[in-house]
Amino acid sequence: MVYLHCPSVPALTYVGLGQPSCPTLLFRPTLNKGCCTNAGAHLADLRARRRDIIAGGAMKRSKVKAKGHMKRRYYLSLALLTLISTVAEADEARLMSNTRQLTFEGRRAGEGYFSNDGTKMIFQSEREPGNPFYQMYVLDMDTGDTERISPGHGKTTCGWIHPDGIRVLFASTHDDPEAKAKQKAELDFRASGKSRRYSWDYDEHYDIFEYDAKKGAYRNLTNVPGYDAEGAYSPDGRKIVFASNRAAYARDLTPEEKKTFEHDKSYFMDVYVMDADGKNVKRLTDSPGYDGGTFFSADGTKITWRRFSEDGAQAEVHTMNTDGTDQRQITRLGVMSWAPYFHPSDDYLVFTTNKHGFGNFELYIVDAA
Numbered sequence: 001m002v003y004l005h006c007p008s009v010p011a012l013t014y015v016g017l018g019q020p021s022c023p024t025l026l027f028r029p030t031l032n033k034g035c036c037t038n039a040g041a042h043l044a045d046l047r048a049r050r051r052d053i054i055a056g057g058a059m060k061r062s063k064v065k066a067k068g069h070m071k072r073r074y075y076l077s078l079a080l081l082t083l084i085s086t087v088a089e090a091d092e093a094r095l096m097s098n099t100r101q102l103t104f105e106g107r108r109a110g111e112g113y114f115s116n117d118g119t120k121m122i123f124q125s126e127r128e129p130g131n132p133f134y135q136m137y138v139l140d141m142d143t144g145d146t147e148r149i150s151p152g153h154g155k156t157t158c159g160w161i162h163p164d165g166i167r168v169l170f171a172s173t174h175d176d177p178e179a180k181a182k183q184k185a186e187l188d189f190r191a192s193g194k195s196r197r198y199s200w201d202y203d204e205h206y207d208i209f210e211y212d213a214k215k216g217a218y219r220n221l222t223n224v225p226g227y228d229a230e231g232a233y234s235p236d237g238r239k240i241v242f243a244s245n246r247a248a249y250a251r252d253l254t255p256e257e258k259k260t261f262e263h264d265k266s267y268f269m270d271v272y273v274m275d276a277d278g279k280n281v282k283r284l285t286d287s288p289g290y291d292g293g294t295f296f297s298a299d300g301t302k303i304t305w306r307r308f309s310e311d312g313a314q315a316e317v318h319t320m321n322t323d324g325t326d327q328r329q330i331t332r333l334g335v336m337s338w339a340p341y342f343h344p345s346d347d348y349l350v351f352t353t354n355k356h357g358f359g360n361f362e363l364y365i366v367d368a369a
Contacts, residue, residue, distance in 0.1 A: 102121075102139065103125065105125070105127050105146075106125045106126050106127025107127070107132075108125070108126055109124065109125035109126075109127075110123065110124060110125075111124050111157065111158060111159065113159065113160055113232075114161075115161040115165055116161070116163045116165070117165065118141065119141050119142060120138055120141060120161060120165070121138070121139045121141060122137070122138050122139075122159035122160065122161050122168055123136075123137055123159065124137070124156055124157055124158075124159060124170075125137055128148070128152055130183065130187075131152065131153060131183050132183060132186045132187050132190060133156070133182075133183065134156050134157055135148055135152060135156050136148065136149050136159045136168075136170045137150075138161070138168065149168060149211050150172055150174070150211075151218070153174055153179050153183065154172055154173040154175075154176060154179035154183075154205075155172065155173045155182075155201070155203060155206070156170050156171060156172045156174075157170070157171050157172075157229055157230075158170060158171050158229045158230045158231055160231060160232045160233050161233075162233050162237050162276075163233065163235065163236065163237040164237060166212060167210055167211065167213070168210070169208055169209065169210050169211070169231050169232075169240065170208070170209060170211070170231075171206045171208050171209070171228060171229030171231065172206065172207065172209050173205040173207075175205065175207065175220065176203070176205035178205075179205075200266075202245065202265040202266050202269075203227060204226055204227055204265075206227045206228055206229045207220050207222045207223055207224075207228050208220075208222045208229065208231045208242055208278075210276075219278075221240070221274070221277070221278035222242075222244070222278060223278075224246050224249075224250075225246065225249040225250075226244055226245050226247075226249040226250075227244060227245050227246075227265065227269070228243075228244045229242065229243060229244075230243040231243075231294075232294060232295050232296060233296075234276075234296045234300045235296060235299070235300045237276060238275065238276055239273055239274070239275060239276060239296075239300075240273070240275070240276055241271065241272070241273045241294040241296060241303050241322075242271075242272055242273075242274070242294060243269050243270065243271055243272070243291065243292030243293065243305075244269065244270065244272055245265055245267075245269045245270070247270065247283070248261055248265070248268035264312065266312070267288070267289055267290060267310075267312070269290045269291055270283055270284070270287070270292075271283075271284045271285040271291050271292065271294050271303070271305055271324075272284060273303075273322060273324075282323075283324075284303070284320065284324035285307075285324070285327075287307065288310045289307065289308045289310045289311075289312065290306075290307070290308035290312065290315075291305055291306075291307050292306065293306040293339060293340070295340070295341050295342065297342045297346045297368075298342055298343075298344050298346050299346055300322070301321065301322060302321060302322065302342070302346070302368075303319065303320055303321070303322055304317065304318065304319045304330075304340040304341065304342060304349055304368075305317075305318055305319075305320075306318070306337070306339070306340060307329075314334055314335060314336065315335075315336050315337055315338045316329055316330070316331045316332065316333070317330040317331040317337055317338070317351050317366070318330060319349075319369075328369075330349060330366060330368070331353070331366060333353055333355050335353055336353065337351055337352070337353040337355070337364075338351065338353075339351055339352045342368065343365070346368060347368055348365050348366065348367060348368055349365070349366050349367075350363060350364070350365050351363070351364055351366065352364070
């Protein structure tokens with residue numbers, strides 16, 4: 001089972017995985033930049049063509065009163081494309097089923113992750129009045145009830161539910177003294193009618209917090225300068241793997257590093273592991289360029305993550321032991337391949353890649369070793 005999200009789609013989409021082969025294309029979205037809403041090997045192209053035919057047909061009817069043979073050609077083309085689309089959807093059903101949208105509220109939602117027992121899902125969404133940034137929510141999969149579990153101000157990202165079902169972790173900037181001022185500045189910017197390309201903000205005030213649902217209390221687990229986020233509990237709940245650029249704040253950077261840091265704070269991201277209470281922090285990677293998007297394997301012995309090239313133009317999926325040894329590159333596609341996650345069997349990794357086009361990310365499954 002997989003949850004999908006792209007910044008341009010204001011919703012989470014759920015799919016169930018069928019029996020995989022390796023490597024296998026699982027999900028093909030539309031060709032609209034960043035969109036993840038349609039599936040089927042050629043369904044996006046077909047639907048776009050069908051829309052063109054419909055629009056073209058409407059234009060012809062309005063201008064010419066549509067000659068008989070043009071009408072017949074139009075409806076024949078439409079029927080043929082509908083048939084091909086149906087076949088493509090049926091072909092996809094061999095690998096995926098029960099695709100449905102779960103969230104409808106707010107500007108966008110993403111990063112949905114199941115609890116251990118599958119009864120709940122934690123996700124982030126932009127939907128709070130007066131706050132344009134993500135806040136963290138838990139969805140009850142049985143009742144559909146949604147509860148905000150973050151404070152409501154600041155920015156949040158990357159939530160995860162502890163195996164005990166009571167605690168959750170997420171990254172947040174709500175301790176930033178300027179959090180509310182940043183909210184107002186963003187709201188004013190949007191109200192001005194201006195726009196900017198969507199990009200992630202590696203705010204140095206992000207820390208990883210634990211929230212105890214029984215006590216209603218928050219605890220800062222990292223509390224050091226730098227972006228600490230992208231965390232996940234180990235299956236037994238004793239460890240947390242996360243990503244951080246804290247090292248860049250803790251030492252004197254060279255002139256060249258300072259120049260890089262000014263325009264790309266993600267370059268200094270690395271993978272870390274710590275105890276669930278925030279103690280015994282250990283750095284696992286030390287490679288130029290971004291390392292992050294970390295998750296444990298189902299048996300808790302491995303970690304998967306994405307590693308960017310130094311120029312940030314490519315990303316590949318990697319795995320390693322939880323102590324940082326036996327680091328392996330799994331994909332070698334030379335494009336953007338990221339968001340890896342272990343299949344429950346630990347035999348496979350599901351990931352997304354844009355090997356079919358810059359803005360066309362699709363789901364693939366690959367052997368984990």
